[in-house]
Amino acid sequence: MEFLRPRSVREALETFQKTPGALALAGGTDFMVGWNMGLLNGKTVVDLSRIAEWKGIEAGKTGVRIGSLVTHAELQRHPLIRREFPLLVEACALIGAIAIQNRGTIGGNIANASPAADTFPSLAVYEAVVHTASPQGRRAIPFLGIFAGPKKTHLRPGELIEAIEIPYARPRPSAAYFRKVGTRAAQALSKTVAAGLLWLSRGKTVAESRFALGSVAPTIRRARKAEDYLRGRKLTAETVGRAMDLVEAEIAPIDDVRSTAAYRFAVSKNLLKEFLECRPR
Amino acid sequence: MIKLNVNGKRRSFSGPLFKRLIDVLREDFRLTGTKEGCGEGECGACTVFLDGEPVNSCLIPVAHAEGRKVETIESLANAKKLGVMQEAFLKRGGAQCGICTPGMVMTAEYWRRVGGSPEPEAIRNVLAGNLCRCTGYQHIVDSVIEALGRRRKKARGQKA
Numbered sequence: 001m002e003f004l005r006p007r008s009v010r011e012a013l014e015t016f017q018k019t020p021g022a023l024a025l026a027g028g029t030d031f032m033v034g035w036n037m038g039l040l041n042g043k044t045v046v047d048l049s050r051i052a053e054w055k056g057i058e059a060g061k062t063g064v065r066i067g068s069l070v071t072h073a074e075l076q077r078h079p080l081i082r083r084e085f086p087l088l089v090e091a092c093a094l095i096g097a098i099a100i101q102n103r104g105t106i107g108g109n110i111a112n113a114s115p116a117a118d119t120f121p122s123l124a125v126y127e128a129v130v131h132t133a134s135p136q137g138r139r140a141i142p143f144l145g146i147f148a149g150p151k152k153t154h155l156r157p158g159e160l161i162e163a164i165e166i167p168y169a170r171p172r173p174s175a176a177y178f179r180k181v182g183t184r185a186a187q188a189l190s191k192t193v194a195a196g197l198l199w200l201s202r203g204k205t206v207a208e209s210r211f212a213l214g215s216v217a218p219t220i221r222r223a224r225k226a227e228d229y230l231r232g233r234k235l236t237a238e239t240v241g242r243a244m245d246l247v248e249a250e251i252a253p254i255d256d257v258r259s260t261a262a263y264r265f266a267v268s269k270n271l272l273k274e275f276l277e278c279r280p281r
Numbered sequence: 282m283i284k285l286n287v288n289g290k291r292r293s294f295s296g297p298l299f300k301r302l303i304d305v306l307r308e309d310f311r312l313t314g315t316k317e318g319c320g321e322g323e324c325g326a327c328t329v330f331l332d333g334e335p336v337n338s339c340l341i342p343v344a345h346a347e348g349r350k351v352e353t354i355e356s357l358a359n360a361k362k363l364g365v366m367q368e369a370f371l372k373r374g375g376a377q378c379g380i381c382t383p384g385m386v387m388t389a390e391y392w393r394r395v396g397g398s399p400e401p402e403a404i405r406n407v408l409a410g411n412l413c414r415c416t417g418y419q420h421i422v423d424s425v426i427e428a429l430g431r432r433r434k435k436a437r438g439q440k441a
């Protein structure tokens with residue numbers, strides 16, 4: 001194998017231009033599992049971990065820009081992320097266990113595109129934008145637009161994630177919700193994972209709601225139909241029930257080693273209900 | 282060739298840079314305290330500190346330790362005396378077959394060093410990535426509480 005270790009973005013992009021089939025390595029928590037199994041033998045590996053430009057968290061006027069190499073542990077510790085994006089902090093705290101959080105990066109989590117990835121529902125409701133760089137140039141891709149299927153993204157060969165930009169939620173939401181359902185909280189992949197943001201207007205009607213579910217379709221899903229239906233309505237047993245039915249039509253869960261489709265349908269509806277009722281868990 | 286600091290000593294490594302840190306520690310540096318359970322990041326037996334933070338050494342190419350500080354279970358004791366966490370595991374029966382123990386003790390030691398909470402639930406949470414087939418975990422939690430309790434007593438003693 002060839003192992004290349006660029007020191008800057010420019011060097012990294014040049015490396016990929018020369019070897020388009022190369023594999024990127026960040027924290028290695030997904031990569032090394034495949035590597036140790038011998039699935040990646042003979043490949044050229046490009047180590048991104050020395051690219052200092054991608055390790056920072058920068059606060060802007062309208063949002064924050066998180067370098068792709070920022071780890072789940074660093075996100076949890078960062079005061080601005082804690083204040084503005086509690087749903088991302090909650091997600092990062094439930095990824096694997098502490099040793100995984102110390103190494104796994106947000107860019108790696110996105111590029112890996114697991115349908116069960118825990119940061120995705122939070123990034124979906126905060127409406128993050130993924131910034132990429134490739135020898136051909138730079139792109140800004142809305143978060144939901146990056147996924148092509150389970151473990152598949154629309155990133156082109158040699159295209160790297162450089163940062164994730166998340167706009168501040170303004171006005172501040174009336175309620176924020178995150179829940180991971182798994183066999184246990186830590187070190188278990190999600191059966192279902194959900195995040196929600198809710199803005200209520202004065203008359204207690206829904207000004208806006210955003211709800212996203214992971215592990216219930218080939219890629220992360222926003223519950224658009226339920227969100228549209230709820231806009232301008234009061235939250236009553238009837239409207240919540242109707243929104244739950246609409247969620248059912250928007251997901252496509254499967255039976256797999258962690259759970260069944262029937263369970264995921266039921267739990268998805270109940271998560272939406274819990275979110276809308278803002279019940280403390 | 283890369284340079285790194287292992288248990289306070291400057292070391293260099295001139296083999297393949299993609300060799301796993303656990304293999305470099307065990308085979309090249311003869312530090313066999315660190316164990317391999319799964320090789321997939323699931324079990325935590327291979328836990329070491331990288332710049333003071335617990336990591337799975339089975340998931341790290343040695344290149345990522347370049348210029349950094351690695352600490353293994355061997356660093357907790359000297360020839361005469363075990364570390365506080367090790368003593369507590371002995372006293373409270375926190376180890377049986379011993380395969381999980383080096384990783385378990387390292388994660389617990391991290392918790393002690395950062396002043397982590399002695400609540401059983403907090404201890405179970407920080408140890409969630411360290412699996413044990415033998416003890417049923419209760420004796421491990423008791424061991425950690427024992428070690429953290431000593432820290433408290435000591436702090437109180439100093440104040441008095």
Ligand SMILES: Cc1cc2nc3c(=O)[nH]c(=O)nc-3n(C[C@H](O)[C@H](O)[C@H](O)COP(=O)(O)OP(=O)(O)OC[C@H]3O[C@@H](n4cnc5c(N)ncnc54)[C@H](O)[C@@H]3O)c2cc1C
Nearest residue numbers: 026027028029030031096104105108109111117118161322
């Ligand atoms: C025991 C264990 C438990 C886990 N538990 C969870 C969990 O509960 N929830 C969860 O969501 N995940 C979990 N994971 C998965 C993993 O830890 C995360 O997805 C992590 O964020 C991956 O980041 P990384 O930096 O380690 O990526 P790497 O392993 O370095 O890379 C992952 C993939 O992304 C590509 N890549 C990495 N960075 C970039 C970039 N900047 N641009 C383009 N491509 C890139 C790589 O080529 C590779 O294909 C777990 C993994 C393990 C081993």
Ligand code: FES
Nearest residue numbers: 318319320325339
């Ligand atoms: S051997 Fe590294 S986590 Fe199991």
Ligand code: FES
Nearest residue numbers: 377378413414415
């Ligand atoms: S003591 Fe045997 S695995 Fe923990």
